[in-house]
Amino acid sequence: MKKIVIAMMSLVFAASIALAADEPVKVEQKTENKGETTKIQNRERVREHREKKEMRKEMKQTRKEARENKKEAKAGK
Secondary structure, eight states: OHHHHHHHHHHHHHHHHHHHHHSOOOOOOOOSOHHHHHHHHHHHHHHHHHHHHHHHHHHHHHHHHHHHHHHHHHHHO
16 A cells, blocks of 8 residues: 555656646746836847747748749649
């Protein structure tokens, strides 16, 4: 009985570590000035927005190229 309990506890511990590894750890920068924290958050938000904008631009280009390839394939038949 004792071995089963130990095995179950170790399994739960391993599962909790695995779940913790999947979640990104965000380190919050501590500053004395609240305005500085807001500036940091705004910079992060702007960076994320730029990344999303760039990704949308790439997807648009990919779709455009796919349409062109499809037209060329139809014309080649």
